[in-house]
Amino acid sequence: xxxxLIASTALVAATIVSAGAASASEKIKLELGxxxxxxxxxxxQSDSFQSKNNVDYNSVDIKGDNEVFFGGxxxxxxxxxxxxxxxxxxxGNVETKGGDTIDKSAVFVEGxxxxxxxxxxxxxxALLHVYAPDAAGNNDSDGILTGGWAIVxxxxxxxxxxxxxxxxxxxAEKITYVAPSFYGxxxxxxxxxxxxxxxxxxxxxxxxxxxxxxxxxxxALYANTFGGVDLKVSTGWVTYDAEAGIAQRAKVNEYSAGxxxxxxxxxxxxxYRQVNSNESLDGTVASSGNIxxxxxxxxxxxxxxxxxxxxxxxxxxxxxxDKFTAFQVSGKYALGAGVxxxxxxxxxxxxxxxxxxxxxxxxxAAMTGLSLAF
Numbered sequence: 001x002x003x004x005l006i007a008s009t010a011l012v013a014a015t016i017v018s019a020g021a022a023s024a025s026e027k028i029k030l031e032l033g034x035x036x037x038x039x040x041x042x043x044x045q046s047d048s049f050q051s052k053n054n055v056d057y058n059s060v061d062i063k064g065d066n067e068v069f070f071g072g073x074x075x076x077x078x079x080x081x082x083x084x085x086x087x088x089x090x091x092g093n094v095e096t097k098g099g100d101t102i103d104k105s106a107v108f109v110e111g112x113x114x115x116x117x118x119x120x121x122x123x124x125x126a127l128l129h130v131y132a133p134d135a136a137g138n139n140d141s142d143g144i145l146t147g148g149w150a151i152v153x154x155x156x157x158x159x160x161x162x163x164x165x166x167x168x169x170x171x172a173e174k175i176t177y178v179a180p181s182f183y184g185x186x187x188x189x190x191x192x193x194x195x196x197x198x199x200x201x202x203x204x205x206x207x208x209x210x211x212x213x214x215x216x217x218x219x220a221l222y223a224n225t226f227g228g229v230d231l232k233v234s235t236g237w238v239t240y241d242a243e244a245g246i247a248q249r250a251k252v253n254e255y256s257a258g259x260x261x262x263x264x265x266x267x268x269x270x271x272y273r274q275v276n277s278n279e280s281l282d283g284t285v286a287s288s289g290n291i292x293x294x295x296x297x298x299x300x301x302x303x304x305x306x307x308x309x310x311x312x313x314x315x316x317x318x319x320x321x322d323k324f325t326a327f328q329v330s331g332k333y334a335l336g337a338g339v340x341x342x343x344x345x346x347x348x349x350x351x352x353x354x355x356x357x358x359x360x361x362x363x364x365a366a367m368t369g370l371s372l373a374f
Contacts, residue, residue, distance in 0.1 A: 026074050028084065032374070033069040036090070037137075038062065039342070039369035043150045045361060052358035057152065063144050063367070064092025067103065081110040085121070104171050117176040122167065124176045124188030125219030125236030129165040130258030132295035133267045135304035136330035136342040137371070139293065140164065144344070146293075146310045146326045150365040151348040157359065158314040158322045159350070164271035164291055166238045166254045169195040169215050184224035190217050195240070215240040219256070230262040232269075242277065252277045270294035275314075289314030289321075302334035320353035338373035 041061045050056055068090050073083025087104040106119025121127075131140055141147045141163040148162055174192040192215035219236035236256040258271030272292040295308030312324040328346025335341055345366040352359035 028072040028074045028082075030070045030072045030084075033071065034067045034088075034090070034374055036064075036066045036372045036374075037342070037369060038064045038092070039144060039367045041144060041150055041365060041367040043363060043365045045152060045363045046357075048357045049152075049154070049361040052356075061150070063149060063369075065142065066090035066092045073108075079111060081108075083108050083110070112180065114177060114179045117178070118174075120171045120173050121176065122165075122171065123169055123174060123190035123192065123215070123217050123219075123238070124178060125190070125217045125238055125256060126165045126167050127176070127178065128186060128188050128219045128221035128234050129236060129256060129271065130221065130232045130234040130260055130269065131164060131271050132258075132269045132293040132308050133260060133297035133306055134295060134308050134328075134330050135297055135299070135306035135332045136344050136369075137332075138328070138330050138342065138344045138367075139295070139308050139310070141167070143328075144367060145328050145346045145348050145365045146308070148324070148348070150367075151350070151363045152361055153324075154350055154352060154359045154361055156316075156322075156352060157324070157350055158316040159289070159312050159324045162291065162310065162312060162324065164256060164258065164273040164293055166217065166219075166236055166256050166273060168238060168240070168254060174215075184222050186221045186223075188219050188221075190215070192216075192240075228263060230260075232258075232260045234258045234271075250277050265298055265300050267297045267299070268295075304332045306330050316353045322353055323349075323351040325349050325351075332371075340371040340373075342369045342371055343367070 039062070041063050042059060043057070043061060044059055045057050066089070068088040070086040070088070071084060073081055075081050084107045085104065086102060089101055089103050104120050106117050106121040108115055108117045134143070138144060139146050143162075144150045146162055153159070169192045172192050172195045174190050176188060176190040178188040179186060195215050215238060217236065217238035219234065221232065221234045223232045225231070234257065238254045240252055242250050242252045253276045254273065256271070256273045258269070260267055260269035270293055272290070274290045275288050277288045289312065291310070291312035293308060293310040295306055297304060297306035307327070307329050309327045310325065313321050316322045326346060326348040328344050330344040331342070333341045345364075347362070347364050349362035350360055
């Protein structure tokens with residue numbers, strides 16, 4: 001009993017000391033942030049595609065993308081910074097999040113050792129990834145045209161997403177470590193225990209339809225300035241097992257790379273993603289594919305204009321490929337702090353391996369919008 005009392009007294013004393021030390025730091029206070037983008041879109045689909053599928057799409061649409069950020073941090077007495085970040089989907093039809101109202105939710109601990117992030121957040125390779133530039137921020141999987149939101153993707157197409165970033169796990173719960181930058185070099189790594197099981201179904205394998213389980217990945221970003229020239233270079237690798245059933249499994253490796261070079265208002269850049277799969281015996285799991293983009297942008301004062309080209313290829317079946325290509329011109333004019341007028345015009349096309357009109361679509365889109373950052 002005496003030993004128990006002594007141990008209990010020591011535990012209470014330690015708790016009091018710990019509580020006293022913790023109370024010296026400020027309690028976390030959440031701050032609001034986010035953005036709101038709304039577009040008026042004109043879109044003209046292929047007549048043959050609509051005829052073969054017995055549909056008639058409206059040529060005018062409204063597209064939105066809105067999120068509200070809740071975040072905050074505090075610095076403990078020992079110097080560690082502890083914080084939280086929550087992202088709330090706030091309406092709009094640009095992105096589908098599998099029914100998630102809260103897009104991301106994660107805590108982090110940061111110090112001289114780097115940063116550790118635990119929760120629902122993009123993986124380390126995606127956080128460090130560099131894309132081709134777009135003046136209106138209307139590219140990649142978030143782009144209305146380059147993301148396949150304006151020109152309808154045929155149901156038979158094997159291409160399911162349009163990102164050069166390795167976003168296979170989407171925002172599934174994970175742990176990520178980002179090392180301190182060293183002479184412009186930053187390294188990040190992630191472990192995802194379950195990207196597609198019953199506990200968390202938000203993760204989807206992109207460029208094919210299988211479901212991933214455990215995911216391991218590592219990425220790196222080098223950013224520096226040389227005589228007025230800004231350089232960014234990124235690379236990443238992710239590996240996992242994809243499966244559509246116990247007897248249908250395949251090993252998948254994904255690779256990404258990106259770069260941007262900026263000088264005197266001009267930015268030239270591009271990015272690439274490759275999905276390699278040793279397909280299951282019946283060929284139903286984890287098709288291989290790739291996507292790349294390239295673009296140029298010029299910005300001066302409140303103005304910016306850009307051109308970007310995107311191409312994606314994915315296996316429809318062993319030995320056959322479906323393709324997606326898009327190009328667009330975008331512009332931005334800053335009306336004020338956090339308020340931008342946006343415009344984009346471009347063309348997108350889906351090509352099916354069979355060549356059947358029912359499985360192929362193409363068309364033009366022109367849009368203008370307003371972006372509010374807060």
